[in-house]
Amino acid sequence: MPELPEVENVIRSLVKKVSGKIIINIEIVTPNIIYNRMEFKDLVISKTIVTLLRRGKYIIIKLSEGNLLIHLRMTGKLLYNGEVNKHTHLRFKFLDGDYLIYNDVRKFGRVSYLNNDELEVYLNTKVGLEPGLMVFDEFKDKLMKKTGAIKKNLLDQTVIAGIGNIYADEILFASGIHPLFETKNLLESDLENLYNNIREILEEATIAGGSTIRDYVNGEGAAGAYQDTHKVYGKSGKECISCGCKLEKIKVAGRTSVFCPICQRIR
């Protein structure tokens, strides 16, 4: 958390508000949040925000020169004119008096300044296929190079970018595939189901404003609604909506995974 739909909603809620704003000061409360903290202020102050973009779970704030690359990890939040509190680690002040704050209860998130070349190299090496843009053949090629459990490979950001624990469970349920199913044994029909469900579920969740499980909100402080549509995530012990059987949970790649033992039978 947050995953692709939540990050996309943070960007959509902020892009019109902050584009064109000139950063005149930055209050740094928690320097550890920033990767290149020594020169950060020198690099960022006086730059104008051009636009906001997303790659996988990353937020890219394009500046008049260079970029801010932000990963929210577990509990990071970017809030426009948001409430400053004990979890506020950064505050970007704009020339017109407005501001953007970075709050993070668990402090796992990171903010970096990268020039255009550094950003391109970083994204090309660390961030996999973009679900909304990938075509079936590149999805298949990239995924089938991987070994081990399909759930682990769906969570691997260098394969497909943007899927975390919530959407991996929902995608696997929709595709009728057990989380521990060996990726190399996937049939062509499994791959087609996965490809379609990845794109559809992430798109539907994005339109619904993302999922708010604990405290996710967008850049204006609004919660998402897709949690009401979840079929398996967080529902261990409840009845499967498809067959009525009890949903079970196991650990895969260190993450709790909920699945239906009938609809997602190991073949």
Ligand SMILES: [Zn+2]
């Ligand atoms: Zn079922």
